[in-house]
Structure formats: structure tokens, C-alpha cells
Amino acid sequence: MTTYSLNDLVATFRSCTLPKEQWTHLAHLRVGAWHVDRFGRDTALEMLRVGIWQLNDFHGTVNSLDSGYHETITVAYVRLIERFLAVVDAGVPLESRVDMLTDRSLAERSFLLKFWSRDLLMSARARAEWVPPDLEPVEVPRWAAGGWP
Numbered sequence: 001m002t003t004y005s006l007n008d009l010v011a012t013f014r015s016c017t018l019p020k021e022q023w024t025h026l027a028h029l030r031v032g033a034w035h036v037d038r039f040g041r042d043t044a045l046e047m048l049r050v051g052i053w054q055l056n057d058f059h060g061t062v063n064s065l066d067s068g069y070h071e072t073i074t075v076a077y078v079r080l081i082e083r084f085l086a087v088v089d090a091g092v093p094l095e096s097r098v099d100m101l102t103d104r105s106l107a108e109r110s111f112l113l114k115f116w117s118r119d120l121l122m123s124a125r126a127r128a129e130w131v132p133p134d135l136e137p138v139e140v141p142r143w144a145a146g147g148w149p
Contacts (some may be wrong), residue, residue, distance in 0.1 A: 006095045010034045013051060016058040023055060025109050026102050032074075033081050033098045041082045048074060065124035072126040076112055076138065 004012065004022070012018035013031045031051075035044035049069070056068045063069045084106065088097045105111060112121060115133035125131055 006030055006034055006098055013055060016055050018055060020059040020061075023059070026107060028052075029077065029081070029102055029107055030098050032077055033085065033101055034094065036078060036081045037085055037094050037097075041078055045075065045078045048078065065127055070127045071129050072116070072121060072131045073112060075130050076115075076133075080106060080138065 009018070009027060010031055012022075013027075018027070032044070032048060035047055038044070039047060049071075052074065053063050053069050056063050061068050081101065084101050084104075085097060088100060092100075101107065115136050115138050116126070116131075117134050120126060120131060120134050123131070
């Protein structure tokens, strides 16, 4: 498995040349953090929607109501990444901040299940559109009080 620098990972993502086996959960987070840092939350989200959709198409992954792109997961992580980057010293190089991000519980694949029930998060509706959490709100004060898990 190739280990990419952050910039190389983003370049392969954006050019749709990233191998499917390299498009992992951590790769999603790293690519998301790069976009949020460079473009801000809203523009990053639009770029990631398109980029993920295109990369899935390149890999032959069908984007549908039960496969491929997932709107709620993408929006949730973009918002969480934005909050994380806001509390980490901006003087720290981005690659180091991203390493800190991916070395936290936030990087666990099951992380969002603290806030969404599995049935809701994996629903066709949540895949197609933003669906708010049904278990617990994801709020900044939760993280600010005790630091990032």
C-alpha cells in the first residue's frame, strides 16, 4: 500500500487516479481536511461532493441510495474537521494537524454512531440528503470542554 504525502493524496484524489484500495476512511478524512483548510467548509463540501462522486465513478462504484457517495457522512465530517482545525494552532503545518486529526477517536469508522443510530445513518435518506443526528447533537461545546477525543 502506497503512503502518500497529503499533497500527493489530494492530487491523486482530484485527478481520479487514486487506487480504490487507497480510498480508505483515513484518506477521506485527510482529503477532507486539506479541502476545508484551503477553501473553507462550504466550498470544500461542494468540491468533495463532486470529487467523491467522480472518484467513485472512476472506480466503478455506483453512487446510489445504497452505495457510493453518502451526504450525511460527508457533511458531518466536513463540519467536524472544520471544528477540529479551528481549535488546533494554525501555525502547526497542515500535514501535522491532519496527523493529529487522524490519531483521534474522530478517525474511527464508528465515530458517527455516537450521534446517529446505525439504521438512520445507513438509510437511503441519509445517503441522499443531510439528516440530523437522532441520538445526540454534534456540538462544539462538547469538544471544547474536554478537548478532542
